[in-house]
Amino acid sequence: MKRVFLKDIAKKLDVSIATVSLALNGNIKLGRISDELIAKIKQTALEMDYQPNVIARSLRSGKSNIIGLIVADISNPFFGTLAFFVQEYAAQKGYSVIIGNSNEQTSKLQNSIKSLKSQPVDGLIIVPTENCEEFLAPYINKKFPIVLVDRYLPSLEVSHVVIDNQDAAYKATRILIDKGCTRVALLIYKNNQTHMIERKEGYRKALTEAGCFNPNLIKEINYLDIKNDVSLAIRELISSPSSIDGIFFASNSLSTHGFSALYKRNKSFSSDFCISCFDKHDALDILPLNIPYVHQPIEEIGRQSVDLILNLIEGHNDIKKIKLSSKIVID
Amino acid sequence: MKRVFLKDIAKKLDVSIATVSLALNGNIKLGRISDELIAKIKQTALEMDYQPNVIARSLRSGKSNIIGLIVADISNPFFGTLAFFVQEYAAQKGYSVIIGNSNEQTSKLQNSIKSLKSQPVDGLIIVPTENCEEFLAPYINKKFPIVLVDRYLPSLEVSHVVIDNQDAAYKATRILIDKGCTRVALLIYKNNQTHMIERKEGYRKALTEAGCFNPNLIKEINYLDIKNDVSLAIRELISSPSSIDGIFFASNSLSTHGFSALYKRNKSFSSDFCISCFDKHDALDILPLNIPYVHQPIEEIGRQSVDLILNLIEGHNDIKKIKLSSKIVID
DNA sequence: ATTTGTTGCTAAAACGATTAAGTTATATCT
DNA sequence: AGATATAACTTAATCGTTTTAGCAACAAAT
Numbered sequence: 082m083k084r085v086f087l088k089d090i091a092k093k094l095d096v097s098i099a100t101v102s103l104a105l106n107g108n109i110k111l112g113r114i115s116d117e118l119i120a121k122i123k124q125t126a127l128e129m130d131y132q133p134n135v136i137a138r139s140l141r142s143g144k145s146n147i148i149g150l151i152v153a154d155i156s157n158p159f160f161g162t163l164a165f166f167v168q169e170y171a172a173q174k175g176y177s178v179i180i181g182n183s184n185e186q187t188s189k190l191q192n193s194i195k196s197l198k199s200q201p202v203d204g205l206i207i208v209p210t211e212n213c214e215e216f217l218a219p220y221i222n223k224k225f226p227i228v229l230v231d232r233y234l235p236s237l238e239v240s241h242v243v244i245d246n247q248d249a250a251y252k253a254t255r256i257l258i259d260k261g262c263t264r265v266a267l268l269i270y271k272n273n274q275t276h277m278i279e280r281k282e283g284y285r286k287a288l289t290e291a292g293c294f295n296p297n298l299i300k301e302i303n304y305l306d307i308k309n310d311v312s313l314a315i316r317e318l319i320s321s322p323s324s325i326d327g328i329f330f331a332s333n334s335l336s337t338h339g340f341s342a343l344y345k346r347n348k349s350f351s352s353d354f355c356i357s358c359f360d361k362h363d364a365l366d367i368l369p370l371n372i373p374y375v376h377q378p379i380e381e382i383g384r385q386s387v388d389l390i391l392n393l394i395e396g397h398n399d400i401k402k403i404k405l406s407s408k409i410v411i412d
Numbered sequence: 413m414k415r416v417f418l419k420d421i422a423k424k425l426d427v428s429i430a431t432v433s434l435a436l437n438g439n440i441k442l443g444r445i446s447d448e449l450i451a452k453i454k455q456t457a458l459e460m461d462y463q464p465n466v467i468a469r470s471l472r473s474g475k476s477n478i479i480g481l482i483v484a485d486i487s488n489p490f491f492g493t494l495a496f497f498v499q500e501y502a503a504q505k506g507y508s509v510i511i512g513n514s515n516e517q518t519s520k521l522q523n524s525i526k527s528l529k530s531q532p533v534d535g536l537i538i539v540p541t542e543n544c545e546e547f548l549a550p551y552i553n554k555k556f557p558i559v560l561v562d563r564y565l566p567s568l569e570v571s572h573v574v575i576d577n578q579d580a581a582y583k584a585t586r587i588l589i590d591k592g593c594t595r596v597a598l599l600i601y602k603n604n605q606t607h608m609i610e611r612k613e614g615y616r617k618a619l620t621e622a623g624c625f626n627p628n629l630i631k632e633i634n635y636l637d638i639k640n641d642v643s644l645a646i647r648e649l650i651s652s653p654s655s656i657d658g659i660f661f662a663s664n665s666l667s668t669h670g671f672s673a674l675y676k677r678n679k680s681f682s683s684d685f686c687i688s689c690f691d692k693h694d695a696l697d698i699l700p701l702n703i704p705y706v707h708q709p710i711e712e713i714g715r716q717s718v719d720l721i722l723n724l725i726e727g728h729n730d731i732k733k734i735k736l737s738s739k740i741v742i743d
Numbered sequence: 744a745t746t747t748g749t750t751g752c753t754a755a756a757a758c759g760a761t762t763a764a765g766t767t768a769t770a771t772c773t
Numbered sequence: 774a775g776a777t778a779t780a781a782c783t784t785a786a787t788c789g790t791t792t793t794a795g796c797a798a799c800a801a802a803t
Contacts (some may be wrong), residue, residue, distance in 0.1 A: 086789060086790090087789070087790070088789080096752080096753085096790095097752070097754075098753090098789090098790085099752080099753060099754075099791080099792080100751090100752060100753070102789095102790065102791060103752090103790085103791090103792085106791080113749095113750065113751060113752080114751065114752070115750085115751060115752090118751085118752090122765090123477060132530055132531075133789085133790075134471075134532075134788085134789050134790070135530055135531060135532055136467055136471045136476060136532065136788085136789080136790090137471055137758090137788070137790040137791090138789080138790055139467045139758090139790090140467045140468055140471050140757095140758045140759070140760090140788085140789080140790075141757075141758050141789085141790050141792085142758085142789050142790085142791075143758075145467060145635055145722075145730045146531075147510075147531070153497045154496070155486075155493075155495050155499070156489055156492040156493040156495075156496045157489075157492070158487055158488075158489055158492065159491075161486050161487040161488070161489065161491075161492035162487040164486050164487075164492075164511070165485070165486045165487045165513060168486070168511060168512070168513065169513070174528060177510050177527065177528070177531050178510065178511065179508050179509065179510055180495065180499060180509065181499070182496060182499065182500070196503060196508065198463075199463055199464075199466055199780075200466055200477075200478070200508050201465075201467065203465055206583060223713050238532070263794035294758045328431075335696050337697075340697065340698050341697035341698065344698050344700075345697070363668050363671075363693060363694040363695050364694050364695045364697075364698045366668075366671065366672035366674065366676075366695075367671050367675050367695045367698055367699060368676060368698060369675075408712075417759060417760085418759070418760070419759080427782080427783090428781080428782070428783050429760085429783095430762075430763095430783060430784080430785090430786080431763080431782060431783075433760065433761060433762085434761090434762085434782090437761080443753085444779090444780060444781060444782080445781065445784090446780080446781060449781085449782090464759090464760075465758085465759050465760065466760095467758085467760090468758070468759035468760040468761090468788090469759080469760055469792090470760090470785075470788090471759080471760075471787095471788045471789070472759085472760050472762090472788050473760090473761075473788085474788075507763080512764090525790070624791095634775090664759050705746080
């Protein structure tokens with residue numbers, strides 16, 4: 082019951098290895114094999130349960146049929162779900178996926194890329210970290226296939242798949258305004274990445290239009306000290322003389338800690354206080370408020386990322402920048 | 413700036429390819445190279461930024477240095493976290509990880525295994541699905557390296573890493589009894605897998621000891637129709653004449669839907685009603701109850717799984733069955 | 744009758760690494 | 774001095790595919 086190779090099929094049918102290979106891969110232009118022989122070879126391959134040796138094929142072709150996916154944190158359900166769909170869709174296209182983590186740190190992103198490149202992957206779908214441009218630029222310049230996802234890097238000409246974050250944040254803020262809120266706070270990560278900048282801008286735009294933008298209500302949270310920072314921010318916001326009447330949490334991890342901090346400070350989740358947030362969250366079903374959230378089309382993001390990276394891998398060098406729209410959902 | 417191979421280093425230093433390979437891999441027993449030359453070759457390799465071609469190496473050695481991890485659902489934070497640690501620890505040992513999903517279905521597990529095996533992986537860490545024994549047995553018999561995780565298959569002699577589910581469930585039920593609950597319900601998946609059987613047994617044991625075991629309070633949920641089933645179960649439990657005073661949710665997905673169903677049925681989350689559950693959950697911080705939960709040592713599970721699979725890959729054929737303990741946490 | 748074309752197949756190189764089995768040249772031993 | 778050992782390196786085979794180039798046989802065209 083040992084593994085079957087082309088050699089074994091060739092021996093059995095008393096033909097050459099090349100003939101078997103050509104018959105199975107059916108590139109009619111090159112060598113030509115008679116229809117009968119092709120049929121016989123295919124039949125025998127089936128009977129003997131021939132499985133091509135992917136590694137030998139890779140060595141010959143210079144392609145591994147593996148793509149790398151580097152996310153910020155695979156234990157975060159948003160990235161977990163993205164990984165799920167990327168994996169599903171890539172499998173359909175005959176590719177495997179190796180996942181790496183950056184933990185939002187450029188140094189760890191660097192390690193992941195190096196380790197994946199040496200594996201080696203044919204291309205990378207990357208959730209870029211803050212200030213990773215300098216490190217990524219050489220790969221881009223060398224035309225190594227890279228697609229950014231979730232965020233992009235304005236200074237680099239790279240394909241990416243993102244959502245319209247400004248629009249999403251605008252809608253999420255607007256829904257609070259429409260409910261009558263005038264003092265709406267924003268909890269957002271303190272960083273210079275596109276998704277955060279755009280979410281902040283959407284928030285600002287909605288409130289400015291409504292004539293009640295107040296920059297003091299923006300609380301910027303440090304990713305590495307999220308629990309503490311969110312807790313402090315919530316305390317400040319709640320204990321301020323003219324208290325807030327709404328909060329927009331600009332990411333799922335911020336709302337996780339935000340909800341917890343609000344609860345611990347005994348802030349009554351009553352209807353005179355409105356919340357909106359990014360991404361579906363387990364607590365949304367529990368809280369005695371109908372909390373609207375931005376629903377990102379994760380499956381679509383995954384599918385498009387795979388499409389783009391496969392496009393690059395196949396040698397089409399056109400850069401595509403895809404911006405998907407999202408909608409507000411109220412369960 | 414094209415890729416550097418052994419050939420290039422050899423040409424530059426006017427030595428043979430074999431010499432370069434031997435110098436870099438330093439297998440002193442085989443060919444011997446003078447210390448000076450070794451130093452010079454290593455230096456040059458560094459300068460030229462030589463990266464070994466993993467595929468060529470794999471073809472020669474018959475090893476890919478990739479392990480496959482097949483989980484039930486990578487978008488579930490428990491498995492996401494497990495994947496995170498498996499990946500981290502495997503990377504430390506020089507292995508990459510390819511992740512597959514089974515969605516708790518044996519047919520999808522089958523697809524994942526086939527696709528990963530053809531990639532090919534050196535070994536597989538698998539979260540087994542219900543009734544997958546028949547499909548898995550041939551691989552086990554052929555000594556293909558497999559480690560089961562989270563659950564095991566009593567009928568197959570395979571290495572595994574699980575937690576002591578009976579003990580965990582016993583403790584989680586016991587804590588409710590100690591709070592004074594006498595009518596404690598169990599929400600659990602309807603299947604014949606070890607982790608569920610053992611959790612049910614732990615629950616039964618605790619309540620029997622306390623003299624208040626009532627099989628009617630066990631609600632078995634269908635994984636594929638979880639939302640509906642949980643909702644129905646909660647309704648039955650709450651509206652029964654002699655209502656329950658506690659629930660133990662035997663998995664994180666069950667508690668997610670359970671909390672939601674309880675909330676929607678306006679069940680007051682008051683202190684005369686106690687809950688315990690499996691795994692940390694975002695809603696735990698929010699609910700106005702101190703809900704104890706079973707904290708699984710996910711990092712340890714990941715590390716041990718990797719250790720076992722690498723052991724098998726390296727040819728040590730001993731089967732190890734590891735049962736880790738978990739603790740109850742009250743935040 | 745020679746050229747040209749077509750069909751059906753095979754030989755052999757290539758992908759880039761590892762490694763068993765030499766081959767020198769020098770050192771050591773009797 | 775001659776035999777033997779050892780140090781330092783190289784040659785060439787190998788892993789399993791893919792694919793280029795070529796061979797032989799026969800057909801068609803000039």
